[in-house]
Amino acid sequence: xxxxxxxxxxxxxxxxxxxxxxxxxxxxxxxxxxxxxxxxxxxxxxxxxxxxxxxxxxxxxxxxxxxxxxxxxxxxxxxxxxxxxxxxxxxxxxxxxxxxxxxxxxxxxxxxxxxxxxxxxxxxxxxxxxxxxxxxxxxxxxxxxxxxxxxxxxxxxxxxxxxxxxxxxxxxxxxxxxxxxxxxxxxxxxxxxxxxxxxxxxxxxxxxxxxxxxxxxxxxxxxxxxxxxxxxxxxxxxxxxxxxxxxxxxxxxxxxxxxxxxxxxxxxxxxxxxxxxxxxxxxxxxxxxxxxxxxx
Amino acid sequence: xxxxxxxxxxxxxxxxxxxxxxxxxxxxxxxxxxxxxxxxxxxxxxxxxxxxxxxxxxxxxxxxxxxxxxxxxxxxxxxxxxxxxxxxxxxxxxxxxxxxxxxxxxxxxxxxxxxxxxxxxxxxxxxxxxxxxxxxxxxxxxxxxxxxxxxxxxxxxxxxxxxxxxxxxxxxxxxxxxxxxxxxxxxxxxxxxxxxxxxxxxxxxxxxxxxxxxxxxxxxxxxxxxxxxxxxxxxxxxxxxxxxxxxxxxxxxxxxxxxxxxxxxxxxxxxxxxxxxxxxxxxxxxxxxxxxxxxx
DNA sequence: CCAAAAGTGTTCTCTATACACCCATGA
DNA sequence: TCATGGGTGTATAGAGAACACTTTTGG
Numbered sequence: 001x002x003x004x005x006x007x008x009x010x011x012x013x014x015x016x017x018x019x020x021x022x023x024x025x026x027x028x029x030x031x032x033x034x035x036x037x038x039x040x041x042x043x044x045x046x047x048x049x050x051x052x053x054x055x056x057x058x059x060x061x062x063x064x065x066x067x068x069x070x071x072x073x074x075x076x077x078x079x080x081x082x083x084x085x086x087x088x089x090x091x092x093x094x095x096x097x098x099x100x101x102x103x104x105x106x107x108x109x110x111x112x113x114x115x116x117x118x119x120x121x122x123x124x125x126x127x128x129x130x131x132x133x134x135x136x137x138x139x140x141x142x143x144x145x146x147x148x149x150x151x152x153x154x155x156x157x158x159x160x161x162x163x164x165x166x167x168x169x170x171x172x173x174x175x176x177x178x179x180x181x182x183x184x185x186x187x188x189x190x191x192x193x194x195x196x197x198x199x200x201x202x203x204x205x206x207x208x209x210x211x212x213x214x215x216x217x218x219x220x221x222x223x224x225x226x227x228x229x230x231x232x233x234x235x236x237x238x239x240x241x242x243x244x245x246x247x248x249x250x251x252x253x254x255x256x257x258x259x260x261x262x263x264x265x266x267x268x269x270x271x272x273x274x275x276x277x278x279x280x281x282x283x284x285x286x287x288x289x290x291x292x293x294x295x296x
Numbered sequence: 297x298x299x300x301x302x303x304x305x306x307x308x309x310x311x312x313x314x315x316x317x318x319x320x321x322x323x324x325x326x327x328x329x330x331x332x333x334x335x336x337x338x339x340x341x342x343x344x345x346x347x348x349x350x351x352x353x354x355x356x357x358x359x360x361x362x363x364x365x366x367x368x369x370x371x372x373x374x375x376x377x378x379x380x381x382x383x384x385x386x387x388x389x390x391x392x393x394x395x396x397x398x399x400x401x402x403x404x405x406x407x408x409x410x411x412x413x414x415x416x417x418x419x420x421x422x423x424x425x426x427x428x429x430x431x432x433x434x435x436x437x438x439x440x441x442x443x444x445x446x447x448x449x450x451x452x453x454x455x456x457x458x459x460x461x462x463x464x465x466x467x468x469x470x471x472x473x474x475x476x477x478x479x480x481x482x483x484x485x486x487x488x489x490x491x492x493x494x495x496x497x498x499x500x501x502x503x504x505x506x507x508x509x510x511x512x513x514x515x516x517x518x519x520x521x522x523x524x525x526x527x528x529x530x531x532x533x534x535x536x537x538x539x540x541x542x543x544x545x546x547x548x549x550x551x552x553x554x555x556x557x558x559x560x561x562x563x564x565x566x567x568x569x570x571x572x573x574x575x576x577x578x579x580x581x582x583x584x585x586x587x588x589x590x591x592x
Numbered sequence: 593c594c595a596a597a598a599g600t601g602t603t604c605t606c607t608a609t610a611c612a613c614c615c616a617t618g619a
Numbered sequence: 620t621c622a623t624g625g626g627t628g629t630a631t632a633g634a635g636a637a638c639a640c641t642t643t644t645g646g
Contacts, residue, residue, distance in 0.1 A: 010356050011408035015320060021371035022318035024311060025401075025412055045597065060306050075317035075410060079401030095488055103399040103414050105321075105375030112307035114371060116321055116412075118399050160586070188586045192391055193524070228489070241597075258600075259635060280597040281643035290456070290484045341624065537625075554627070555608060576624040577616035 023114040027083045028070040028209070029053075029090065030101065030121045030216040033129065033142070034233045034246050045278070048245040051126075051142040052213065053090065054171070054178070058139065061111050062206035066143070066171070066178050068213075070117065083120040090140070097123045097232040102215055109208045119212045121219065123232035143171040143178065146252065147217050150181075160189035166200070169210055179203045180210030220250050228267065231288040237273055239283040240264070267292040319410040323379045324366040324505070325349075325386065326397065326417045326512040329425065329438070330529045330542050341574075344541040347422075347438040348509065349386065350467070350474070354435065357407050358502035362439070362467070362474050364509075366413065379416040386436070393419045393528040398511055405504045415508045417515065419528035439467040439474065442548070443513050446477075456485035462496070465506055475499045476506030516546050524563065524584065533569055533581040536560070563588040 031053040036046045054066040069090045073082040080100070088094055101119040109115065151166040163186045171178040181200040186193055199210050224230050230246050244260050268286040276282035327349040332342045350362040365386045369378040376394070384390055397415040405411065447462040459482045467474040476498040483490045495506050519525050526542050540556045564582040572578035 007408045011320075011406075013355055015368060019370050020320065020368040022320050023369070023371075024307075024316065024318050025321065044595095059309055072311055072316040073319070073401065073412075074315050075319075076403065078403055079399065079412065082401075095486070097488060100398065102396065103375065105369065105378075105414070107372065107374055110307075112303045116369075116375065118401070190391070192393060192528070193586065232488070239598085256636070256638085257598080259637085261599075263635080276644075278597075279595075279645040281599080283598055290489065535625085552609070552611085553625080555610085557626075559608080572617075574624075575618040575622075577626080579625055 021114065023116050025073045025079070026070050026115055026117045027073060027079060027086055028068045028104075028117045028119045028212060029083065029086050030068060030119060030212060031087070031091065031124065032121065032145075032216075032220070032233070033124050033126045034249055035126045035142070045241070048242075048249050049144050050146070050249045052145045052171070054141060054143050054173075055090075056139040056141075057206055065204050065206045066141075066176070067206035068119075068209045069140075073118075079118050083118075083122075087120075087122055091124070091129055093124060093129060097229065101212070101219060104208060104212065106208070117212075119216070121216050123229060125233055125235050127235045141173045141176065143173040143176070145213065145217065146170050147214055148252075157187075157189065160187070162187050167214055169205075169214055171205070171213075177203075178205045180205050180213075182210055182214045217250075221252075224250050228288065228290075228292070231267075236287055237271060237285040238287070239275060239285060240268070241283065243268070243286070317410065319412050321369045321375070322366050322411055322413045323369060323375060323382055324364045324400075324413045324415045324508060325379065325382050326364060326415060326508060327383070327386065327420065328417065328441075328512075328516070328529070329420050329422045330545055331422045331438070341537070344538075344545050345440050346442070346545045348441045348467070350437060350439050350469075351386075352435040352437075353502055361500050361502045362437075362472070363502035364415075364505050365436070369414075375414050379414075379418075383416075383418055387420070387425050389420060389425060393525065397508070397515060400504060400508065402504070413508075415512070417512050419525060421529055421531050423531045437469045437472065439469040439472070441509065441513065442466050443510055444548075453483075453485065456483070458483050463510055465501075465510055467501070467509075473499075474501045476501050478506055478510045513546075517548075520546050524586075524588070527563075527584040532583055533567060534583070535571060535579040535581060536564070537579065539564070539582070 033051050034048050035051055037049050038046065053069060055069050057063055057065055057067050069086060071082065071086040071089070073079050077085065080098070083098055083100075084094070087096060087098065099121045101121050103116060103118045105116045107114065109117070147167050147169045149165055150168045153164045155162045155164070165184045167182045167184065169180045169182060180202040183198050183200050185196045185198075187196070197211055197214075199208060202210050220229070224247060230243060230250070233246050234242055240261055243264060244255055244257065247260065248255055267289055269289045271285050271287055273285035274282050275285055329347050330344050331347050333345050334342065349365060351365050353359055353361055353363050365382060367378065367382040367385070369375050373381065376396070379394055379396075380390070383392060383394065395417045397417050399412060399414045401412045403410065405413070443463050443465045445461055446464045449460045451458045451460070461480045463478045463480065465476045465478060477496040479494050479496050481492045483492070493507055493510075495504060498506050516525070520543060526539060526546070529542050530538055536557055537553075539560060540551055540553065543556065544551055563585055565585045567581050567583055569581035570578050571581055
């Protein structure tokens, strides 16, 4: 006990309690999955859709709006452990791909008190977690996500210039909808650049979670080509078309099959399994090749 | 006042004070620059060196060891603003390139009390901040940095395998030295992978700052090709050889001049200025082209 | 047969790499 | 003059984009 006491005293030498208020630290979880949409046509391939899990707030502030699942970091766990705990509470899943994204520390981001939030991205495949959009508990739902650049403006200033870009974020789950406009400003002055993000409009989306979602989508798009994150969104066995659809849904554009197959060739291993269900040529099933990257 | 009171009460509804102790949040600054080393030979080009600013600790714990500059986040500033403030206190500089890196939240990382640290990387050019290695205040010094992968081990486990890699971090400033070995473990099981980093040995380096430095070096290497970060390490006017040396110092390998010039051609603008000082053909001076990337 | 997707081959362009070569200077 | 770095041209190999084409199924 005296050891702890002296440790705390050592700490207080450098830490002025009057000036530095200890904030609350939370983790916010960006849980993504890719699901099949019902295919209306006769034997058309079913489209896939990128989904994110949101929870309906049952308290003020933002009562009734949608928010990312999250929780506070407690004294006896690391922030990574807090993220794992929050994820398990929300989905019941363990051993899921988790990645720290960014830490949000603006002053007024929680109107109640000072909260600093560390955001984590989790990727699961929908087979493992079969909660369907629109079903399940009323307060946790998978929302279809998409974002799109809608406007770009360049302004010349005295010492440089400024580029403003607006991203439109759209989320939907059955009749529930949420949306936001996030403005990203890049200011270049005296050869130095600075990037600032702000939420212009938010509809049904709590706190600054729109920024977090835009950030996560950006990260997903950036990493999908040179990492193995796409495989976390698929079951163990999948066709190359499945994989291609995951890429297309995340990148938001169509890809050519021939080039795609060559690009992912060394990330996958062919198996003996074959999927023969639809009205067309059956497809070989592949699995992830965990050794595709010799480096870490 | 009553508004604040009810806001706090709203907050306490979701926040169990007994379970969630509010930690201290600090920012730690990874301040890099590139300096010229004295060239010993007659008209050889002077080598460049990547430097990081470290501060000698004047308190327990880690008394006398070297640490990253840092400070606690106060109640009336965002964490970005805290980073700017810490940087200005340390260097007197404002309007410097700053980038949030990662947030470190392990339980025992500060032996005194629970501290969560958000690390920021700052890049400055040494002309702006002429503190020389070995000179200046005894307690703040530029250290030469380098890291190197020294060992790699692959082990097959029951449900997958495990790759361990060791990185040797070396820091030096005159007679002062610090070093550390950071082990990175990638565990692949059931098709899922997890990466863990730990410090195996640390000599003269305080806290978990060795991990932060290794992380920052990795980030620098990854971003230098597709962003403009290299230019923040150079003065406004520079030769293409200067730029190439910055790349070489960060990537830790030599590059071919012809290919390099073509690669950076659209990131720079030719100027009328010429540098004519050494015993060889004079070189054109270039400056950063802030519009090289049409996108953000 | 036919619609649809699975899967392959070919051509073209662009980029990175390697290397050879010339240029301009100050000592 | 010559050592040294500045700067350019060219040939080659590999990756990605575009597109044409064949294969295989269920209805």
